[in-house]
Amino acid sequence: MVEISDIFEGSHAAKAGILPCDVLVSIDGNEINDVLDYRFYLTNEKIELLILRDGKEFSVVIEKDEYEDIGLDFERPLMDKKHSCENKCVFCFIDQLPRGMRKTLYFKDDDSRLSFLHGNYITLTNLHDSDIDRIIKMRISPVNISVHTTNPALRIEMMKNKRAGEVLSYLDRLAEAGISLCTQIVLCRGLNDGEELMRTMRDLSRLGESLVSCSVVPAGLTKFRDKLYPLSPFTKEECGDVIDMVEGFAAECYEKLGTRLFFCSDEFYLKAERELPSEEYYEGYSQIENGVGMITSLSSEVADELLYFDEYFEEFLAKYKKKRMVSIATGAAAFDCISSLASAIEEKSEGRLEVKVYKIINRFFGESITVSGLLTGGDMYEQLKDKELGSVLLIPSNTLKADEDIFLDDMTPGELSEKLGVRIFPSPDNGAGFIRAILGI
Numbered sequence: 307m308v309e310i311s312d313i314f315e316g317s318h319a320a321k322a323g324i325l326p327c328d329v330l331v332s333i334d335g336n337e338i339n340d341v342l343d344y345r346f347y348l349t350n351e352k353i354e355l356l357i358l359r360d361g362k363e364f365s366v367v368i369e370k371d372e373y374e375d376i377g378l379d380f381e382r383p384l385m386d387k388k389h390s391c392e393n394k395c396v397f398c399f400i401d402q403l404p405r406g407m408r409k410t411l412y413f414k415d416d417d418s419r420l421s422f423l424h425g426n427y428i429t430l431t432n433l434h435d436s437d438i439d440r441i442i443k444m445r446i447s448p449v450n451i452s453v454h455t456t457n458p459a460l461r462i463e464m465m466k467n468k469r470a471g472e473v474l475s476y477l478d479r480l481a482e483a484g485i486s487l488c489t490q491i492v493l494c495r496g497l498n499d500g501e502e503l504m505r506t507m508r509d510l511s512r513l514g515e516s517l518v519s520c521s522v523v524p525a526g527l528t529k530f531r532d533k534l535y536p537l538s539p540f541t542k543e544e545c546g547d548v549i550d551m552v553e554g555f556a557a558e559c560y561e562k563l564g565t566r567l568f569f570c571s572d573e574f575y576l577k578a579e580r581e582l583p584s585e586e587y588y589e590g591y592s593q594i595e596n597g598v599g600m601i602t603s604l605s606s607e608v609a610d611e612l613l614y615f616d617e618y619f620e621e622f623l624a625k626y627k628k629k630r631m632v633s634i635a636t637g638a639a640a641f642d643c644i645s646s647l648a649s650a651i652e653e654k655s656e657g658r659l660e661v662k663v664y665k666i667i668n669r670f671f672g673e674s675i676t677v678s679g680l681l682t683g684g685d686m687y688e689q690l691k692d693k694e695l696g697s698v699l700l701i702p703s704n705t706l707k708a709d710e711d712i713f714l715d716d717m718t719p720g721e722l723s724e725k726l727g728v729r730i731f732p733s734p735d736n737g738a739g740f741i742r743a744i745l746g747i
Contacts, residue, residue: 307331307358308338308385310378317377322355322366329358330378340385342419346444349373384419391416392432394466395454396535397494397525402671404530408716418449425595427452427490429465430473438476441485448486448518451477455491455498456509464497481516489520490596495540499548507555507568521593522552523571526680529672539674545578565589571597573677576639597677600735601643607737608647612654615738619654622745631660631696632744634733635686637678640702641665651744661744664690670715678702683717687725695728700743703732 310328313320330338333347334354347353353376355366368376391414394401400414418433418441420426427450441449455461458471480487491506493499498506503522510520527539540548549570556566566589575582585606588599611618622630636644641663648661666689668675670682679702686701701719706712711719723730733743 308340308344308380311381312379314377314379317375318368318370319377322368324355324357324366324378325359327359331356331358331363338385340419341380341383342422342440342444342446344378344385348376384417388413388415388420389417389432390414391429392467393429393470396464396466396497397492397527397537399526399528401534402526402528402530407714411714418446421450422446422448425450429467429470430476431465431467431469433473433476438479441480442483446485448488449480450488450490453477453489453491453506453510453520455502456506457498457502460498460502464494477510477513481513485516486518487513487516488518488592490593491520491522492525493522493540493548494525495538495544497537499540499544503548503551504555507552511555511559511563511567517567519565519589519592520568521571521596521598522548522568522574523596523598524573524577526677527672527674529674540574540577542578545574546580549574549578549580569593569598572599572601573597573639576676601640604735604737604740605643605647608650608740609737611737611741612650616654618741618745618747619656621747622655623658625747626658629658629660630746631662631694632698632700632746633662633664633690633693633695633728634700634744635664635666635681635690636702637676637681638665638667638673639676640678647740648744651741655745659745660696662694662696664693666690679704680714681705682715683713683719683722684715687717687722690726695726697729698746699723699726699728699730700733701730703735706732 307329310324310326310330312326313324332338334350336343336347338344349372351372352369355368357364357366370376400412403411415426416428416432417426418428418437421428429452454464456474458474461470461474462468489510493503510517524540525537527537552568552570556568559565559567569588572582582602585602588602591599591603594600594603634644634648645663648663652659652661666681666685667673668680668685670685671680681702719730731743734740
């Protein structure tokens with residue numbers, strides 16, 4: 307049962323007399339507990355809702371188009387509380403956060419509904435047979451799963467959860483039912499790398515066509531690891547070894563299955579000082595949200611836009627009569643890429659554009675954290691306050707909270723703009739948007 311918070315004016319629900327604060331008990335006799343129940347049972351063209359009002363139940367029949375919404379709103383998007391993580395993973399990034407940050411940053415979600423709705427990764431440890439049955443019944447697909455290892459004993463050791471090994475059987479159940487699986491392996495030096503990594507890749511490859519892809523990413527280690535499990539970062543040579551192992555096995559998969567399945571994140575290539583693979587290698591970038599192919603994707607998009615769309619520069623030259631100077635802040639990992647792209651754009655501007663790219667070292671979390679998404683407003687200020695920034699400073703859009711303009715350290719772009727004395731705009735993560743942001747058009 308879920309309480310209805312509002313009714314959309316003119317909707318089927320409003321016409322049927324449903325009111326805010328009514329409780330939705332069931333649809334066609336199926337109990338409603340969350341958004342997945344609601345959306346799944348709402349699809350029929352004729353539905354019967356059981357409503358509870360002031361302790362009394364009554365039925366409402368609504369006829370509508372298939373998949374048409376009926377106009378109910380609920381206080382929470384999921385209709386109930388988020389499911390929190392029950393693990394104590396040795397590599398957990400949240401456990402490495404310093405004290406005093408906003409409370410929401412310390413919440414560990416492990417919610418299969420968010421996996422489907424927003425692409426979040428789950429570990430399966432707080433799911434049970436009935437949950438798997440529901441996923442299969444509702445055809446909730448794809449499901450994003452943090453596997454880390456298929457060795458049951460090692461998974462228990464890494465995740466500090468006695469169910470971590472047994473729930474691996476859910477992978478087979480989901481695969482047999484035809485549910486698509488996107489997986490990831492957070493690689494920890496000396497734990498699930500080497501032969502354990504090879505074992506995990508072999509086991510996952512046996513899931514057949516249900517396995518969409520698997521990313522292999524290094525564990526992020528901040529400077530706040532006091533009293534936590536002793537982990538150390540991969541060396542340059544070890545990153546190269548990981549790449550060789552993953553690419554070697556991926557080549558075997560490609561020969562047998564026509565897909566590589568397994569991909570290393572950009573971070574491994576950058577730390578190994580290896581050239582990043584081509585766009586074709588990533589097979590549509592199924593793991594781009596996990597940092598797999600992000601640099602190649604942006605580079606390819608910018609190159610294509612510069613090759614075929616000279617109207618960008620015609621618009622730019624018509625708008626700016628004087629030379630335009632722009633600055634870009636980026637993390638250490640993407641610095642070389644962003645610098646190269648900025649130079650390419652600068653070269654086509656007929657001398658009317660100057661772009662300065664600044665590498666921001668992550669002093670808040672530690673210098674081993676090189677991705678742009680974990681940069682803070684404070685680090686940007688301290689490292690840019692004496693720099694020449696021009697008329698606009700572009701910052702990575704992923705440094706800001708998804709639903710609010712705020713950095714991880716609670717500084718806002720407005721506050722940073724005032725402290726630095728320059729206008730600030732989030733830089734789009736696609737080629738066309740990136741070019742237009744630099745050109746100011």
